[in-house]
Amino acid sequence: MKGEPPGRRRAPRKICANFSLLRTLVxxxxxxxxxxxxxxxxxxxxxxxxxxxxxxxVERIKPLAKKTMRExxxxxxxxxxxxxxxxxxxxxxxxxSGTDGVGTKLKLAFEWNMHDTVGIDLVAMSVxxxxxxxxxxxxxxxxxxxxxxxxxxxAAVVGGIARGCELSGCALIGGETAEMPGMYPAGExxxxxxxxxxxxxxxxxxxxxxxxxxVVLGLASSGVHSNGFSLVRKCIERAGTxxxxxxxxxxxxxxxxxxxxxxxxxxxxxLAQHPIKALAHITGGGLLENIPRVLPEGLAAHLxxxxxxxxxxxxxxxxxxxxxxxxxxxxxxxGIGMVLVVPxxxxxxxxxxxxxxxxxxxxxxxxxxxxxxxxVVVA
Numbered sequence: 001m002k003g004e005p006p007g008r009r010r011a012p013r014k015i016c017a018n019f020s021l022l023r024t025l026v027x028x029x030x031x032x033x034x035x036x037x038x039x040x041x042x043x044x045x046x047x048x049x050x051x052x053x054x055x056x057x058v059e060r061i062k063p064l065a066k067k068t069m070r071e072x073x074x075x076x077x078x079x080x081x082x083x084x085x086x087x088x089x090x091x092x093x094x095x096x097s098g099t100d101g102v103g104t105k106l107k108l109a110f111e112w113n114m115h116d117t118v119g120i121d122l123v124a125m126s127v128x129x130x131x132x133x134x135x136x137x138x139x140x141x142x143x144x145x146x147x148x149x150x151x152x153x154x155a156a157v158v159g160g161i162a163r164g165c166e167l168s169g170c171a172l173i174g175g176e177t178a179e180m181p182g183m184y185p186a187g188e189x190x191x192x193x194x195x196x197x198x199x200x201x202x203x204x205x206x207x208x209x210x211x212x213x214x215v216v217l218g219l220a221s222s223g224v225h226s227n228g229f230s231l232v233r234k235c236i237e238r239a240g241t242x243x244x245x246x247x248x249x250x251x252x253x254x255x256x257x258x259x260x261x262x263x264x265x266x267x268x269x270x271l272a273q274h275p276i277k278a279l280a281h282i283t284g285g286g287l288l289e290n291i292p293r294v295l296p297e298g299l300a301a302h303l304x305x306x307x308x309x310x311x312x313x314x315x316x317x318x319x320x321x322x323x324x325x326x327x328x329x330x331x332x333x334x335g336i337g338m339v340l341v342v343p344x345x346x347x348x349x350x351x352x353x354x355x356x357x358x359x360x361x362x363x364x365x366x367x368x369x370x371x372x373x374x375x376v377v378v379a
Contacts, residue, residue, distance in 0.1 A: 048181025053149045057177060060155040064162035068172040072138060082173040084139050084196075092201040096135035099194045100125035105229040108236075108257060110188050115153050117259040118191065119160020120167075121226045124260035125283065126195035127168045128338065131264050132279045132294070134205040134271060135197030137170035143192040144177050147184035157191070160259070168264040170195065203271075207278035207294035207341070214277060214367040215347035216291075216301055218308055219267075220360035221337030223258035224317075227284040228332045232256065235320040247313045255313050263338045266357040270340075274350040278341040288330040291339055292375035295367070301341075303365035303378045308335055329378055341367060 044051060074083035086093045102121045109118050119142075127137040142161050144154060154177065165172045184190070199205075224232055236243060236256070247255035263281075270276060278294040291301045305325070310318075314335055318328050328334050342350050344366075351361040 048148065049179050050149060053151050054177065054179065056151045057149065057154050057158075060151065061158050061162075061175075064159055065172045068140075068162055068165040068170070070138075070169065070171050073171050073173060082139070082141070084171070084173060086138070086198055090198055090200060093198045094135075094201050094204060096130045096133045096197045096199055097195065098126040098129040098197075099192065100129065100226075101190070101192050102226050103229055104233060105224075105226050105257070106189070106191065107233060108229070108253075112253050112257070114253065114257050115156040116160050117257055119157045119162070120164040120259035120262070121160075122191050122193040123161055123164025123168060123170075123195070124262050125226050126193045127164075127170060127197070127262065127264050128260070128281045129283075130195050130197040131267055132205065132281050133197075133199055134203050134279070135199040136268055137168050137195050137197040137264060139171045139173040139196055140165050140168075141173060141194045142175040143194075144175065144189060145184065145191075146179060146189035147181055148186060149177070149179045150187070153187075153189070157189070161193070164259075164262060167262045170197075205276070205278055205294075208296060210277045210294070210296055210299060210341050210367055212299060212368050213344055214341050215344050215363060216303065216365040216367065217340040217342060217347065217351055217354075218336035218362045218364040219263060219338040219340070219354065220261075220308070220362070221282070221333045221335055222261040223255060223311075223313055225260040225283070225333055225337060227286075231321060231331055232317065235317055239320055244312075244316060247316060248311050261337050263359075266354060266359050267338065267340075269357055270350055270353050273353055274342065275346050276340050276342050276350065280339040280341075282333040282337050282339060286328070286330045286332055286334060287336060287339070287378070288326070288374075288376045294341070295375065298370050299367055300370035300373060301339075301365055301376045302368050303376065305378050307364045308362040311335055325378065329376075336362070336364065339364075 072085050072087050074085055102118050102125070105121065106118060109115055122142065123140060126140070130137050144157060146154070162172050243252055245252060250258070267279065280290045280294045282290050287303065295301065314328065314332060317332065340350065347363060351363065354361045
């Protein structure tokens, strides 16, 4: 890395598992107390941590992270801490942070050996959240933990993370790889991601200006995204061999594992052109629980049933689970991954801009006085 003393190389990601060796040594000491034999030397690898595998992963990650570099990165992967300078085009920048994981979608990634897209999910869950405040994602950090490091699997996951960062315009600026023997079953791992963005103080989206008569626009999801997978897995289990070969023109497993859509660049472009009042990322809790988070007290979103299409994927999930529309709309995104609230007079132009950018846009409802009703009504 630039600026480091010649001959020294720091690993871009820390491989953390020192307690594995300590635990093994403690066990060996107890064993020695009951034996007069000369103790067999123990290495870190004997304790279950393969430093060579960690170094190999580091070399695989370097070019992936390099593709995500952008303005503001002063020192990224390689040091103890990454450095980032907020771009000078911001006059009064406010930092917006978000963190998330991928949930039990990972269980299917393990079972089906599909590791190349969950990294995109990881990035999308955080950067889409940051976007809701009107912020541009600046940089991202990840945490990858496993019991035994498989370089190919880890590289596939981090490759997805880098791709998600690239598509969102944010830098993969650092991360942690923790190999912890005994903590995870063979072949399994866990992920966490952290995104930081910036928005002009005067342009923060809070939803405070939303009023009755505003229009609700919905942007299509790419699939289930990363929420509701405990129920998805139960549906797969229930269907057994009767599961369909394809859904929405894709092989069944691909349709299920389709990564979370990244809305960042297109929505930021729309924000620059139109008076968008509020955004809601439709994650856990679905439409019914996420839209109210950006509505002022006393207002409700009235959504028109059938104003957006139900995909084969969600139709199959609903039929297999045997659940009603209310449960669908509070468990899954049900086809809408991001919601926008705009003035009625700006709805058509906003939708047109987003459609030109490649989004599938639907006019799904309007804002009204809540009265004694629910915060979201689908009828």
